[in-house]
Amino acid sequence: MDSNIEYLPDAEFKAMQLLQDELKEHLNLAEFAHDTISLVLEHLPDKPIREVPLSVRVKINLLTRMFNDLRSASLLAQRGYALQAASLVSSICEVAYTVSTIADEEVAREWIEYGDPTRSFKDMKNMIRDALSRVAEKEGVDDSSLAKQVDIEYKVYRQLCLVKHANPILQSEHGFWEDDDNMGPLTGPDTCEEAVRVAWFALEHAAGFTFVALATFVQGNLSGLIPVQLWERIVEIGNRRKKLEAQAKQRWGTEDPFPGKW
16 A cells, blocks of 8 residues: 555544534534434324324334434534535435425325336425425415525525536535645545535535424424424524524625526
């Protein structure tokens, strides 16, 4: 082995040390969020599976997937693999809004019987619109504000998909190291400023998607069955995500990194 090549586990350990402070709040919130998923699932009624509504069974399946994806994204970000973490978070987004879409037994049956391996279960923007429409109806949000929020959430999803699909616009900014005279391929962890920005974006929104999934699940299926403290914990996920969003805006501003590309 070339003595100049760093042993990958050593590089990952070094990345974890370098990123410890940078990602502390984001990783703490991710841990808080996936622990909350477990707590919610522990409060499911104790009854035979055949007596559990189909919609609840589907949502349990999806929340379990979300728990594992969120944990995996956290581990990846912590070790310096921000792009890979963001790729997983795009799936978390899809899972969260699917949970919010499974509103009754008919849609749950449609999900179970879905048979097209080439297309997603439902159009992502429509799922976002449906979920936010239910929130808007309860909170009295007007149509123009709703449309704006749908566009914002869908744009977040599209930004995550930039990463997942290795879109050249974003991918060309990653994967290389360079100094004044040289450059080369960057394999293994990346702890540069841009990678930190991607990790912040991914983990912040992963928590936000967890809030969407848990809030809609509890309101639709577990209303009155969980303690107030657990509902407050779910709300806390959303509030802490907003604080991280404010920190990101303060650090990197609000200018679109890809103006005119959407």
